[in-house]
Structure formats: C-alpha cells, structure tokens
Amino acid sequence: MGILLAKFKETLLSVVPVMTLVILLHLTVLPLPMDSFWRFIIGSMAIILGLTIFLFGVDIAISPVGSGIGSALARKKSLTLLVLAGFVLGFFINIAEPDLFVLAEQISSATKSMLSTYEILVVVSLGIGFMVAIGLLRIVFQVQLRLMLFVIYGIILILSILAPNDFLGIAFDSGGATTGSMTVPFILAIGLGVSSVHGGKRGEEDAFGLVSIASGGPMLAVLIMVLARKITGLSTEGGYVSASTEGIISPFFHEIGSVAFEVALAISPLIVLSILAQVFLLKFSKRTFSRILKGFVYTYLGFVLFLTGVTVGFMEAGQILGMAISEKPLAFVLLIAFLIGLLVILAEPSVHILTMQIEDITGGAIKRRLILIALALGVSLAILLSVWRIYLPWLELWHLLLVLYLVALALTLKAPALFTGIAFDSGGVASGPMTATFVLSFVQGIAISQTGDVIVAFGTIAMVALTPLITLQLLGIIYHRREKRGERLG
Numbered sequence: 001m002g003i004l005l006a007k008f009k010e011t012l013l014s015v016v017p018v019m020t021l022v023i024l025l026h027l028t029v030l031p032l033p034m035d036s037f038w039r040f041i042i043g044s045m046a047i048i049l050g051l052t053i054f055l056f057g058v059d060i061a062i063s064p065v066g067s068g069i070g071s072a073l074a075r076k077k078s079l080t081l082l083v084l085a086g087f088v089l090g091f092f093i094n095i096a097e098p099d100l101f102v103l104a105e106q107i108s109s110a111t112k113s114m115l116s117t118y119e120i121l122v123v124v125s126l127g128i129g130f131m132v133a134i135g136l137l138r139i140v141f142q143v144q145l146r147l148m149l150f151v152i153y154g155i156i157l158i159l160s161i162l163a164p165n166d167f168l169g170i171a172f173d174s175g176g177a178t179t180g181s182m183t184v185p186f187i188l189a190i191g192l193g194v195s196s197v198h199g200g201k202r203g204e205e206d207a208f209g210l211v212s213i214a215s216g217g218p219m220l221a222v223l224i225m226v227l228a229r230k231i232t233g234l235s236t237e238g239g240y241v242s243a244s245t246e247g248i249i250s251p252f253f254h255e256i257g258s259v260a261f262e263v264a265l266a267i268s269p270l271i272v273l274s275i276l277a278q279v280f281l282l283k284f285s286k287r288t289f290s291r292i293l294k295g296f297v298y299t300y301l302g303f304v305l306f307l308t309g310v311t312v313g314f315m316e317a318g319q320i321l322g323m324a325i326s327e328k329p330l331a332f333v334l335l336i337a338f339l340i341g342l343l344v345i346l347a348e349p350s351v352h353i354l355t356m357q358i359e360d361i362t363g364g365a366i367k368r369r370l371i372l373i374a375l376a377l378g379v380s381l382a383i384l385l386s387v388w389r390i391y392l393p394w395l396e397l398w399h400l401l402l403v404l405y406l407v408a409l410a411l412t413l414k415a416p417a418l419f420t421g422i423a424f425d426s427g428g429v430a431s432g433p434m435t436a437t438f439v440l441s442f443v444q445g446i447a448i449s450q451t452g453d454v455i456v457a458f459g460t461i462a463m464v465a466l467t468p469l470i471t472l473q474l475l476g477i478i479y480h481r482r483e484k485r486g487e488r489l490g
Contacts, residue, residue, distance in 0.1 A: 004056050011051040017343040018438055019044050022317060025336075030324045036317055038248045043313020046252070046305050051433060054098070054302025058185055061295025062093075065274050065282070066186040070193020072281040079140065082194075083133045089190065090132030090214065092273055094125040096266045098303055099180035099436040102310055103461070106440065107170055110454045114231075115170070120222075121266075124174045127221025128214050132187060135213035139194050145209040145421055146412040152216040153405060159223040160398060167226045169397050169458030173440075174218035176431040176465035179211055182299075184429070187211055212424030215465070256308045263303045271296050306433075315441040322445020330391060333446070337387040340442065341380030341464075344434045351375060351429055374475060378467035379430055386443055386460040390450050397459040401466070408469035411477070419476025426472055427465035435464050 022040060026032050032040070069089065073082045094100060104120035131152075138148055160168055191210035274296070278289050325333055345351055355368040355375075389395050412420045440460050447457040 003059055004052065007055045007059070008048075008052040011048050011055065014051075014432070014434060015044055015048050017346070018340070018434055021340065021343060022321065025321065025325075029328070030321060032317060032320055032324075035246070035248055036320055039251065039313040040317035041313070042248065042252065043309040043317075046309025047314060047433075047437075050302045050305025050307075050309060052302065053298050054182075054306055057295045057297070057299030057302055058182060059295070061274075061292045061299060062182065063185050063189045064284075064288075064292060065277065066093075066189030067193045068282045068284070069277050070190035072193075072277075073136075073190075074140075074194040079137070082136055082140070086133035086136045086190070087129040089129075089273065090187070090217075091125045091129035092269045093186045094128040094178055094183050095121055096263075096270050096299075096303070097178055097180045097182045098306055099177045099431075099433060100124060100174070100183075101262075101266065101307060102315075102436050103173060103177040103440070105311070106315075106444075107458075110444075110458070120174070123221045123225050124178060124218040127174075127217030127219070128178055128183070129217070130221075131214045131217030132190070132210070135191070135210040136194055138213065139191065139210070145212075145417060145424075148209075148213055149216075149412060149420075149424065150409060152213065152220075153409060156216060156219050156223070157402070157405070159220065159227065160401075163223045163226050164232055165396060165398065166455050167222065167231070168401070169455065169460075169462065171219045171222035171226075172397075172401060172462030173458050173460065174222050175215045176427060176461035177436050178218050179215050179427060179429075179431065179465070180433070180436070183214075184211055184425075187214055188425075209421035209424060212421070212427065215427060251312045252308060255312050256304065259307045259311065260304050263300060263307065267296070267300055267303065310437045314437050318438040318441030319445040319448070322442040322447075323449045324445075326446045326449035334384050334388060337384045337442075338380045340439060341383040342376050344383075344432070344439060344464075345376045345379040345430060346372065351432075371472070371475065374471040375426075375430065375468055378471040379464050382463035382467045383439060383443075383460065386457075386463050387446055390443070390447050390456055401459070401462065404463075404466050404470065408466065408473065411470065411473040415473040415476040416480050419473055419479070423469050423472035423476065426468040430468045431461050431465040435461055439464070 019041075022032075026037055031037075066089075069085065073085050076082070100121065101117075104117045104124075107115050107120050108117040134148075137143075138145070160171075163171070187210055271293075274292065278284060278292075282289075284292065325336055351372070355371045359368050359371070385400060389397065389400065408423075415423070440457065443460045444454050444457040447454050
C-alpha cells in the first residue's frame with residue numbers, strides 16, 4: 001500500500017500542474033468548449049489513476065524481471081544468448097510502452113495512415129531491440145560510451161541528410177517517446193543486472209548510457225524504413241483534427257473497449273516472455289513470481305485507463321488550446337510555451353529521482369536545486385523553440401537538431417564519463433508522459449492554426465529529450481573543475 005500511495009503522489013504531482021494551467025486559461029483568456037473541458041477533467045483523473053496503477057505494476061513486475069534476467073544472462077557467459085535475449089526483450093517491452101503508443105497513434109492520424117500505428121510500433125521496437133543488444137555488448141566489452149554515441153549519432157546524421165525533411169521530426173520523436181515509464185525501468189534493470197556481474201566503479205558507469213544507446217535505435221529504424229520504402233514526402237493539408245466526439249461520459253465508454261484490446265495485444269507477449277524466463281532463467285519462488293504476475297495485471301489495467309484518458313480528453317484539450325492560443329500575440333504564445341515547459345519538467349517524478357541520484361553520486365557536491373533549475377530552463381527553452389519554429393518558415397527542425405546534437409557530442413569530450421551516461425539517459429526522463437501527450441498536442445494545435453500542416457509539430461519530443469544532454473554535461477564539467485579545487489557546487 002505504501003508503494004501505491006507513493007506512486008499516486010508522484011502521478012498527482014505530474015498531472016495536476018498541467019491541469020491547473022489549462023483550467024486557469026479556460027477561466028480567463030482561452031475558454032474551451034464545455035464538453036471538451038469536462039472530458040479533459042475526466043481524462044486527467046483517468047490518467048492520474050491509470051498511471052498510478054501502471055507504475056505500481058511496473059515496480060513490482062517489470063523491474064524485478066528485468067534485473068533478474070540481466071544478472072542471469074550475464075552469469076551464463078554466452079554472448080549469443082545475451083544478444084538474442086536483449087533484442088527480444090527490448091522489442092517486446094517497447095511495444096508495451098504507453099508514450100510510444102500515444103505517439104504512434106498521433107503519427108498515424110497526422111499522416112492519414114500512410115504510417116500506421118502498428119507499423120510505427122513494430123519498426124521502432126525493432127530499433128530498440130537491436131540497440132539494446134548492442135548496448136549490452138558494450139557493457140561486456142567495456143567500450144567507451146562516447147565512442148558508441150559518436151558512431152550511432154554519426155550514422156543518424158548521415159541518414160537524416162538522405163531522408164525527406166517531413167520525417168525527421170517523426171524519427172527523432174520516436175527516440176524520445178520510447179524512453180518512457182515502461183521501457184526505461186526495464187532497460188536500466190537489465191543494464192544494472194549485466195554490469196553488476198562485472199562489479200566495481202566501472203560497472204556503475206557502464207549501467208548508465210544503455211538507455212541513450214537504445215533511444216538511437218528508433219531514429220535509425222524510422223529513417224531506414226523511410227529510405228527503404230522510398231517515401232518522398234507527406235500530404236497533410238488540413239492537418240490533424242481530433243476525432244469528433246459528442247457528450248462527456250459516452251466517449252470514454254466508446255473508446256475503452258478498443259483500447260483494452262490493443263493493450264492486451266501489446267502486453268501479452270511480455271507476460272509470456274516473463275513466464276518463459278521464470279522457467280528457464282529466473283527460478284523465483286512461487287510467492288515472488290505470483291506477485292510479479294499480479295504486477296502485470298496492475299500494469300495492464302493502468303495502461304488501459306491511462307490511454308483512454310489520454311485519447312478522449314487530454315490530447316483533444318491540448319490541441320484545441322494550441323489552436324486558440326495561436327491567435328494571441330506571439331510574445332504571449334511563447335510565454336505560455338515556456339511556462340508549460342517549466343511545469344512539465346518540475347512536476348515529472350522521474351526528474352526528482354534523477355536529481356537525487358546525481359546528488360548522491362557526487363556526494364552532495366552538486367545540489368538537486370541546481371540540477372532542477374538547469375533542466376527546467378533547458379526543457380522550457382526546448383518547447384519555446386519548438387513553438388517559435390512554427391512562426392519562422394526559414395527555421396527548419398534539422399537546423400536546431402544538428403546544432404544541439406553537435407554541441408552535446410562535443411561536450412562528451414570534456415564531461416566526466418559518468419555524467420555523459422547520466423546526461424544521455426536523462427532524455428528519457430525529461431520527455432515523460434506529459435510531453436508525449438499534452439505538450440505535443442498543444443504544439444500540434446499551433447501548427448494546424450499557423451501552417452495547416454501538423455507534421456511541423458513533430459520534433460517537439462526530440463527537442464525536450466535533447467536539452468538535458470547539454471545541461472547535465474555542462475554541470476558535469478563544472479563539477480569536475482570544482483572538485484579539483486575542493487569546492488562544492490550549488
């Protein structure tokens with residue numbers, strides 16, 4: 001019960017600030033249609049309840065299984081088995097990622113089903129599976145993280161030049177959305193399990209960075225898919241418009257059946273794999289494994305509630321709000337975008353976990369407050385730039401991504417190795433559930449109003465996931481210099 005209550009508090013802190021902002025805007029300058037407003041309120045409640053139950057299930061089911069599999073595979077000392085298991089597990093765990101599910105449906109709607117929901121899910125998950133296998137091999141052979149990142153992002157850069165601009169935002173957003181509340185705990189658990197076998201400080205450093213390597217997989221997979229299919233562009237005139245719904249309660253009942261079926265398809269392979277792992281690898285006690293199976297039930301129920309709340313109420317309100325606010329002066333639009341960035345990052349529970357982790361690792365030399373400020377400013381700037389870009393036809397997404405990624409990679413040459421791993425993993429922390437749902441929908445609304453092309457909005461998640469790479473590495477460099485002088489930071 002204590003864990004469930006803690007998850008409820010985490011989720012409440014994540015959703016309520018966004019709810020408060022929307023309600024204030026609704027009551028003052030940007031009134032929503034009343035049906036949409038009440039669907040937003042009910043959808044928010046469903047998200048809070050669903051995400052609480054989902055995270056509780058992840059805590060008692062996904063994390064123990066991931067850590068157990070990682071340790072067991074490392075002890076087997078079979079590279080073939082490690083690579084195969086890493087690929088299979090990475091693939092199936094990512095298919096069950098809520099943030100990716102939301103993004104895939106948005107992409108399908110925005111591209112008028114040129115890229116279907118399940119096509120995106122499969123392609124992106126193949127990329128994740130492949131890169132998880134590569135990341136585990138890196139831990140075994142102790143290859144430097146910065147070398148791996150230079151190679152991976154160098155290939156991504158080359159493919160980005162060859163691919164149509166329309167798909168860059170989709171590809172890079174896929175990388176940000178995959179590192180969500182399901183995938184990150186599982187991948188980290190596997191990485192920690194494998195690295196723990198090696199032991200020592202190097203093992204700790206190697207555990208960080210697996211998420212960052214894995215997140216490069218979806219970008220590569222989507223870009224390769226686009227080039228292989230020889231898709232030259234997208235026709236999206238008229239933009240993406242939320243599904244027409246009538247009433248307040250009835251849309252939720254209408255949606256929950258199909259959502260329940262889709263979630264069952266997504267999560268059932270993972271349950272089967274966990275059972276097989278228990279039989280051949282894990283050998284947990286009956287009591288422990290019974291608790292894990294119950295955790296999967298919680299995960300399923302929470303997933304269904306979360307997606308229903310997002311689909312019916314949350315994204316619709318975000319998009320309508322974005323369309324309405326785009327009629328206001330640009331300065332006001334950018335101010336709201338900046339405020340949304342602050343609320344999203346400061347309210348994200350995983351961010352607070354990350355800040356405590358960094359403070360512990362540095363022995364208190366870098367204070368949580370300073371890390372939070374750096375992350376908040378970075379993410380706020382990312383959302384502000386994502387919105388501002390819509391108003392500047394000459395400023396394309398690849399301009400921003402190229403510059404920021406080059407800066408992030410250049411900093412790896414100066415930042416301590418531990419901070420490089422933490423920084424690149426933090427992208428998944430920053431681009432949490434609120435980014436993949438409300439923030440992207442909000443930017444989509446602005447894009448529809450200003451350009452009539454919803455594709456312009458894609459890339460927002462990528463920007464949010466990118467800025468922590470820079471801010472945390474800068475902190476690492478400052479920390480390293482202060483450490484030499486015997487000073488504390490923050």
